[in-house]
Amino acid sequence: MPQWRQGLTKSLHKTRSMPESRYFQLATVDASGxxxxxxxxxxxxxxxxxxVVISDTRSDKYNQLGQNSNAQVCWYFSKTREQYRFSCLATIITANQDISFVKQHWDKLSDAGKKQFLWGEPGTPRNDGTALQIEGSFDEVPPHFCVILLSIEKVDFLNLRGNPQNREWHQKDANGNWVSQSLIP
Ligand SMILES: Cc1cc2nc3c(=O)[nH]c(=O)nc-3n(C[C@H](O)[C@H](O)[C@H](O)COP(=O)(O)O)c2cc1C
Structure with a gap:
């Protein structure tokens, strides 16, 4: 297991009681940059x-990653004061491509989580005063439900604890082995 991943495993463990530590920021670029x-x-x-991230093929991020699979993840653990910045390459798996894989992720969602995918086209105008209707069933994977796999290619890690702070760069060498370098923060 690469050194950065051992660190991430520890960060997740230390923050296991904090739901906000399971959210990260995902950046993409559109066709014009x-x-x-x-x-x-x-x-x-x-x-x-x-x-692993779940999403919707009707979203902007789906279209952006289809045009440019480069993505960056920024993930801050406030309890441990650690930031991971992951340079990633995205692959999107749709229900059409691999229904059993996608269904595994659909089945893990609560009904409230599933509802997010059944309210109609995201980002389109909503009529004021009308309740949104559920379209589809909780038992069937909607055709627009997808799983995004973000392959981590490079890692810029910063730990704010300590004086000076600790910054590390991790990337793969020509043989695909992870190499690490301490950096001036
Ligand atoms: C705490 C939180 C968690 C979210 N989790 C997801 C998620 O896992 N997948 C997702 O597609 N959108 C998620 N969203 C919504 C996205 O941030 C975003 O608003 C939406 O996907 C539309 O983005 P896009 O138009 O850039 O594709 C979440 C939002 C918040 C505030």
Missing amino acids: VPFCRTVVFRGITDENEL
């Missing part, structure tokens, strides 16, 4: 060092 950033929920990390 304009950046967009939003908060998403951490759903896990694979053995291949991919962060």
